[in-house]
Amino acid sequence: MTQVFIALGANLGAPLTQIHQAVVALQQLHRTRFIACSPLYGSRPMGPSDQPDYVNGVAWLDTELTPHQLLDATQQIELDLGRVRKAERWGPRTLDLDLLLFGQEQVQDERLTIPHYGMKDRAFVLVPLFDLVPDLQLPCGSALRDWVATCDRSGLFPLADSQ
Numbered sequence: 132m133t134q135v136f137i138a139l140g141a142n143l144g145a146p147l148t149q150i151h152q153a154v155v156a157l158q159q160l161h162r163t164r165f166i167a168c169s170p171l172y173g174s175r176p177m178g179p180s181d182q183p184d185y186v187n188g189v190a191w192l193d194t195e196l197t198p199h200q201l202l203d204a205t206q207q208i209e210l211d212l213g214r215v216r217k218a219e220r221w222g223p224r225t226l227d228l229d230l231l232l233f234g235q236e237q238v239q240d241e242r243l244t245i246p247h248y249g250m251k252d253r254a255f256v257l258v259p260l261f262d263l264v265p266d267l268q269l270p271c272g273s274a275l276r277d278w279v280a281t282c283d284r285s286g287l288f289p290l291a292d293s294q
């Protein structure tokens with residue numbers, strides 16, 4: 132079993148509902164044990180600012196799937212919950228599931244980059260991940276705690292009663 136972390140994001144439709152539905156779908160994944168979901172946050176959009184605020188969180192699982200099997204499964208959940216892939220880079224989305232970490236593995240190919248390339252710069256990923264595992268060491272050797280200490284949290288706000 133490998134411990135994995137998946138970033139959850141949504142800013143179209145009913146973001147909180149989609150995030151909750153995604154958590155239910157992750158809880159039903161085969162050969163996988165769902166451990167926990169972080170508290171959820173509201174966050175100002177990174178990228179084009181003419182889009183709604185996001186709801187963000189991080190899910191923690193233990194899986195026997197390979198990284199690509201898990202990617203297939205998360206992309207299927209995105210589609211099932213109404214995601215339409217658009218050409219626009221960094222545009223709004225009904226549901227985004229990003230594989231952040233897959234144990235200590237590093238994966239780099241045309242479909243997948245693990246650790247997720249953008250996580251170091253994204254408070255909306257780092258902060259909920261830190262809520263779950265404050266002592267996490269990253270595959271590159273650095274401590275999550277150090278990234279969280281320096282990230283810009285100005286666009287991030289806790290959502291009340293998000294659990």
Ligand code: ROI
Pocket residue numbers: 139140141174175176177178185187220221222223227255
């Ligand atoms: N911005 C925020 N705040 N949260 C996201 O989940 C998110 N996802 C994205 C882009 C468009 C980069 N911006 C985001 O994919």
